[in-house]
Amino acid sequence: MAKTMIDKIWDSHVIDGEEGTPQLLYVDLHLLHEVTSPQAFEGLRENHRPVRRPDRTFATMDHNVPTVDIFNIKDMISKKQIDTLGKNCKEFGVRLAGMGHKDQGIIHAIGPQLGLTQPGMIIVCGDSHTATHGSFGSIAFGIGTSEVEHVLATQTIWQLKPKTMGIRVHGKLPNGVFAKDVIMSLIAREGVSFGTGYGVEFYGDTIRDMSMEERMTLCNMAIEGGAKMGCVQSDQKTFDYVRGRKYAPKNMDKAIEHWKQFNTDDESAFDKIIDLDATQLAPFVSWGTNPGMAIRIDDTTPEIRDANDKKAYDYVGLKPGTSLKDVDIKWAFFGSCTNGRLSDLKIAANILKGHHIADGLTAWVVPASRTIKETAEKMGIDKIFKDAGCEWREPGCSACLGMNPDHVPAGVHCASTSNRNFEGRQGVGSRTHLASPAMVAAAAIHGHFIDIREEAI
Amino acid sequence: MEKINIFTSTSVPLMNNNIDTDQLIPKQFLKNILKTGFGKNLLYDWRYLKPNVPNPDFVLNKPERAGAQILVTGDNFGCGSSREHAVWALKDYGFRVIIAGSYSDIFYMNSTKNGVLAIKLPQAQRDFLAQLPADQPITINLPEQKVIAAGHEFDFDIDERIKHKLVNGLDDIAITMKEMDKIEAYEAKMPNFN
Numbered sequence: 119m120a121k122t123m124i125d126k127i128w129d130s131h132v133i134d135g136e137e138g139t140p141q142l143l144y145v146d147l148h149l150l151h152e153v154t155s156p157q158a159f160e161g162l163r164e165n166h167r168p169v170r171r172p173d174r175t176f177a178t179m180d181h182n183v184p185t186v187d188i189f190n191i192k193d194m195i196s197k198k199q200i201d202t203l204g205k206n207c208k209e210f211g212v213r214l215a216g217m218g219h220k221d222q223g224i225i226h227a228i229g230p231q232l233g234l235t236q237p238g239m240i241i242v243c244g245d246s247h248t249a250t251h252g253s254f255g256s257i258a259f260g261i262g263t264s265e266v267e268h269v270l271a272t273q274t275i276w277q278l279k280p281k282t283m284g285i286r287v288h289g290k291l292p293n294g295v296f297a298k299d300v301i302m303s304l305i306a307r308e309g310v311s312f313g314t315g316y317g318v319e320f321y322g323d324t325i326r327d328m329s330m331e332e333r334m335t336l337c338n339m340a341i342e343g344g345a346k347m348g349c350v351q352s353d354q355k356t357f358d359y360v361r362g363r364k365y366a367p368k369n370m371d372k373a374i375e376h377w378k379q380f381n382t383d384d385e386s387a388f389d390k391i392i393d394l395d396a397t398q399l400a401p402f403v404s405w406g407t408n409p410g411m412a413i414r415i416d417d418t419t420p421e422i423r424d425a426n427d428k429k430a431y432d433y434v435g436l437k438p439g440t441s442l443k444d445v446d447i448k449w450a451f452f453g454s455c456t457n458g459r460l461s462d463l464k465i466a467a468n469i470l471k472g473h474h475i476a477d478g479l480t481a482w483v484v485p486a487s488r489t490i491k492e493t494a495e496k497m498g499i500d501k502i503f504k505d506a507g508c509e510w511r512e513p514g515c516s517a518c519l520g521m522n523p524d525h526v527p528a529g530v531h532c533a534s535t536s537n538r539n540f541e542g543r544q545g546v547g548s549r550t551h552l553a554s555p556a557m558v559a560a561a562a563i564h565g566h567f568i569d570i571r572e573e574a575i
Numbered sequence: 576m577e578k579i580n581i582f583t584s585t586s587v588p589l590m591n592n593n594i595d596t597d598q599l600i601p602k603q604f605l606k607n608i609l610k611t612g613f614g615k616n617l618l619y620d621w622r623y624l625k626p627n628v629p630n631p632d633f634v635l636n637k638p639e640r641a642g643a644q645i646l647v648t649g650d651n652f653g654c655g656s657s658r659e660h661a662v663w664a665l666k667d668y669g670f671r672v673i674i675a676g677s678y679s680d681i682f683y684m685n686s687t688k689n690g691v692l693a694i695k696l697p698q699a700q701r702d703f704l705a706q707l708p709a710d711q712p713i714t715i716n717l718p719e720q721k722v723i724a725a726g727h728e729f730d731f732d733i734d735e736r737i738k739h740k741l742v743n744g745l746d747d748i749a750i751t752m753k754e755m756d757k758i759e760a761y762e763a764k765m766p767n768f769n
Contacts, residue, residue: 133761134754140736142754144761153660156608167748181605195606202608246657246681262611262659262685272751274758278734280680304644309649310593337637346680367768376766408593408654426592519656521602531710540597540655542620 120387122282123351124317126380127257131240133274140276141340146239146256148269149225150177150212152203153521154244158267159206171273172211173499176234179203179217180224181521182351185484185511188217196522202553210270211360223487223513226455229332231489233363237377238354242269247455247537249341253333254360255352255380257317261340280346283316283484284388287324289397294571298457298535298554300324300340302402302412304394310410313345316390319382324396330359331461338456339537342409351381370437384392402443403567404539404552406430411539412552415442415569433541434549435529442556442567450481451544452555452561454518455533458486460493462555466535469504469559469570478567481508482524484516508562520545533561577690578669578744583714584644586635586674588705594648595655596682600664613660614667639709645672647704652693653682662689674701674722687737688747692717700729701727717742 121129128143136139142571143330148171155177158185162169167524169175182196189247191197200217207214215221221228221256229235237255242248244266251258260403261275305312312502318340325333333350340348360366369372404412407430416456422428432435436445451467451553452458463485475481483503485491491513494500500510518536520543526532528547535558539550561567604616621633626755629636646665652675663687665673672692686693692715696704704713704724715757717738722729739745751758 133757140734142751142757144765153605157610160608164750193606199606199608242655244659246655248657260657260681262657262662262681262688264659265684268748271748272755272758273762274751274754276736276747276751279683310654311677311679314651324745329636344651344679368637369768372766373768376768408595415600424592429591519597519602519723521605534672538597538655540595542601543597545602545618 120383122253122382122387123319123349123380124282125387127238127240128279131265137279140278141272141379142276143240145242145269145273145275146174147241149177149229149241149243149248150175150266151181151225151245152179152199153181154263155206155266156199156202157263158270159210162210162270167271169210169270174273175212175270177203177207177212178222178225178228181515183217183514184522185514185516185524188512191521220488223489224455224458224515225337227459227486227490230254230330230359231363231440231487232361233366234328236360236367236373237356238380242275245337246341249345249348250334250338250455252340252347252349253330253337254356255350257347257349259347260275268399280315280317281389282346282387283313283318283345284385284391285318285320285394286322286391287320287394287396288322289324289395289500291324291396292399292571294401294556295399296554296556297328299337299399300394300396301336302404302409302552303399305339305343305410308343308392310342310408311344313340316345317347317349318396319409320348325350326353328535329461331459333526334459335456339409342537348557352377365424373381377482389546396497401554401557401570403557404550405434405436405442407433407539407541409552413442415557415567443569445531445566447533447561447566448479449526449552450479450558451517451526451532451534451536452477452482452558453484453516454484454553455486456537459553460490462535463490463494463499464557466559466567467502469556470508470563471502473563475507475508475562477564479565481562482511482517483508484511485513487513517544519543526550532554533558533567576744576746579690579692579741580715580753581714581716582671583712584671585642585710586647586704586707586713587640587643587645588647590649590705592649593654596653596658596661597655598657598703599653599661605658605660610663611667613664614669617664617668637709642669644669645674645713645715646670647701648673650676652678654679657681659685662686662691666691674704676701681740690741692741692745694722694731696722696729696731703727715733
């Protein structure tokens with residue numbers, strides 16, 4: 119019987135349990151950050167348990183870190199979480215890219231960057247956007263804190279195997295349309311829970327043509343469609359990306375030979391297939407309070423279908439039949455594990471170059487990692503942003519979720535390259551409009567969204 | 576972990592769909608290194624008009640719903656962030672049972688690890704439970720997999736292992752530690768690329 123990549127990786131990691139019931143899986147890589155790990159370490163301490171495989175565990179601080187003046191954390195509780203992770207890593211022998219370390223950054227940016235993320239792996243982290251790492255031909259998913267403790271203690275996890283869904287994306291993306299628009303259009307069309315109970319594999323010529331960064335964006339937001347994981351089969355691009363990185367395998371030939379065995383046999387292996395014609399896509403922007411509440415930039419906001427829609431309209435202060443080109447944007451956020459990578463900053467800078475952001479608009483640029491920040495500075499990308507009137511900040515999760523001091527003020531409409539537009543996500547009362555880095559850059563210049571297919575490109 | 580077997584309590588209906596974990600426990604309350612103390616901030620933005628001022632119209636603040644330990648709710652409950660704090664907040668508030676149409680995978684697994692029973696029932700059955708008077712108790716019989724209220728009985732599905740854990744209050748790590756020889760055997764066979 120034909121098998122998918124997810125089936126093959128899953129089956130090769132089963133230690134105990136039958137299919138159809140929760141199975142005990144080996145975890146190749148466990149990523150940690152300061153918010154969802156303190157209670158897990160505390161549990162180990164209480165039970166006198168060590169971290170079973172510190173060599174398969176890697177930690178950084180990202181959610182709480184300030185993006186200016188990083189060594190002077192004013193929020194004492196944030197400081198406590200950050201200090202606690204440092205203390206826990208030292209006590210339990212876990213590798214840590216700590217505050218100010220050259221490898222520090224959002225955990226989902228530094229895993230790939232350091233070559234920790236590799237094909238064929240099972241990767242977990244106490245964070246839903248762990249789905250990002252699936253873009254390397256691995257199984258990667260978010261877990262809760264009890265599961266973090268379980269993985270720390272045993273290097274394994276109990277999981278029920280999801281069904282598999284193939285998402286075939288074909289055709290050349292039109293100018294001005296990006297990976298972010300592919301995933302946002304899918305969630306808008308299929309709903310925020312279409313992937314519940316499924317592991318999703320993206321395939322087709324559009325995906326094959328995407329860079330590793332674009333695949334990361336795609337898989338990152340699979341969780342916003344309810345999927346347990348999003349993944350893309352590994353190929354030469356994947357191998358070339360991993361090769362030579364700090365923690366990449368030394369014997370790449372042997373590794374590649376191993377990784378190739380996990381490819382999906384054929385489409386008949388999927389439990390369900392969805393088809394998306396990339397040539398018909400447009401830039402997407404979210405209008406409401408979940409990522410499925412999104413429309414093409416050339417559409418107007420939909421009718422109210424239920425109480426959830428009504429609540430969303432009340433929260434964002436918009437009405438049905440509105441063009442998102444007519445909404446006053448006063449804030450722009452470039453960053454997050456979705457779109458804070460070097461390629462994203464390059465795209466945005468290309469649009470901002472020679473322009474200035476709109477009067478009264480605040481724009482923050484938060485690179486996803488210190489390496490990205492420093493590389494961008496070497497390339498002069500920081501200067502383009504600064505000349506355009508943007509603030510160039512230190513790496514971290516920042517105003518994607520606003521756990522650190524970076525908040526979008528109440529009532530303000532923010533064009534954001536992040537992944538969630540939930541109520542209060544970017545700050546109490548904040549109104550988030552998710553879009554691609556190019557669309558956010560154009561919105562920052564004009565003070566409202568524009569159709570970049572017609573104007574900016 | 577606290578056991579859950581045959582459980583009777585009154586309920587709170589909150590029938591919105593897609594209640595995400597950011598709503599269940601907003602991020603400003605995640606800055607705690609313990610598992611307790613989150614209940615007072617459960618559903619904070621809906622529950623309070625401003626700090627320390629409860630919204631009298633919100634169902635959790637209705638005096639007749641005080642002490643109810645069963646939450647009856649919509650589809651796709653607990654979507655979004657993986658934060659287990661959402662389950663800790665529900666539990667700390669007092670909820671032991673949630674009855675929804677569906678759950679996000681991460682939330683569902685988190686609930687099983689904290690002794691919170693997450694039941695899936697179809698819309699019509701939840702609508703029936705949601706309109707029960709505030710003083711009408713609901714009984715959950717986990718071994719028999721039944722929800723019983725006002726003379727009606729609804730069956731629900733649950734994985735046998737999860738049921739076994741909840742009924743006996745078992746800790747996952749202790750269970751897994753018994754498989755250590757299998758874990759070591761697996762590690763011995765793993766490929767090495769260095």
